[in-house]
Amino acid sequence: MNIILPIVAVLIGFGVSYFVYQKSVTINLLLAFSGSFLLSVTVLEFLPVIYNSGVNSIGIFILGGILLQIILEYLSGGAEHGHFHLSKEKKTFPFVLFISLCIHAFLEGIPIHGNDHLLYAVIIHKVPIAIIIASFLFNTSLSKFKIIFFLLVFALMTPLGSFVQSNTTLLDGITIYLDAVVIGIFLHVSTTILFESSKDHKFNIYKFGIIVLGIVLALVL
Ligand SMILES: [Zn+2]
Numbered sequence: 001m002n003i004i005l006p007i008v009a010v011l012i013g014f015g016v017s018y019f020v021y022q023k024s025v026t027i028n029l030l031l032a033f034s035g036s037f038l039l040s041v042t043v044l045e046f047l048p049v050i051y052n053s054g055v056n057s058i059g060i061f062i063l064g065g066i067l068l069q070i071i072l073e074y075l076s077g078g079a080e081h082g083h084f085h086l087s088k089e090k091k092t093f094p095f096v097l098f099i100s101l102c103i104h105a106f107l108e109g110i111p112i113h114g115n116d117h118l119l120y121a122v123i124i125h126k127v128p129i130a131i132i133i134a135s136f137l138f139n140t141s142l143s144k145f146k147i148i149f150f151l152l153v154f155a156l157m158t159p160l161g162s163f164v165q166s167n168t169t170l171l172d173g174i175t176i177y178l179d180a181v182v183i184g185i186f187l188h189v190s191t192t193i194l195f196e197s198s199k200d201h202k203f204n205i206y207k208f209g210i211i212v213l214g215i216v217l218a219l220v221l
Pocket residue numbers: 077078081082083196
């Protein structure tokens with residue numbers, strides 16, 4: 001499940017962007033919901049587990065995760081939370097964007113094994129992001145081959161992170177620290193989504209409602 005579902009989520013996003021996407025209200029609401037649900041699951045379930053692990057100074061790694069995500073967003077222009085600033089005329093492969101997105105996606109795969117709610121949160125977070133990334137790439141002058149390569153490798157990174165964590169011994173000693181780093185990443189990404197989803201800080205009852213819905217859903221699951 002933790003291998004298949006993230007791939008399916010990203011493929012759904014690509015499909016939606018290829019066939020029906022318009023930069024619409026729906027995508028912004030989905031983004032707001034995904035941010036709120038991810039933040040809620042992180043704070044309610046993921047964070048307590050990490051703090052109860054008894055590992056000293058784990059908080060430092062959470063802060064490190066926030067800093068890492070800030071650096072990744074400098075490189076990606078904020079693609080992890082649904083932002084894009086890349087010239088449409090671009091013909092060369094966007095390596096920096098690609099690598100920063102892959103690092104982000106690989107890391108978020110690490111804690112989803114054996115944590116169903118976090119798995120759902122990551123999947124819901126991926127759908128709008130995949131829609132935005134794919135629809136953006138389809139609107140550039142990049143060749144179809146490059147776009148499909150980009151999207152496929154990106155789709156495989158989260159399952160790869162999960163696979164490496166659960167089926168190899170590579171990360172055995174450091175999983176708890178990586179989990180803490182991922183908490184920092186989730187805190188930064190989800191709060192940025194919520195922050196950017198309210199344009200000019202105008203109160204929007206639909207957005208507020210969908211954010212509350214994300215919190216409530218995480219509480220009752
Ligand atoms: Zn942004």
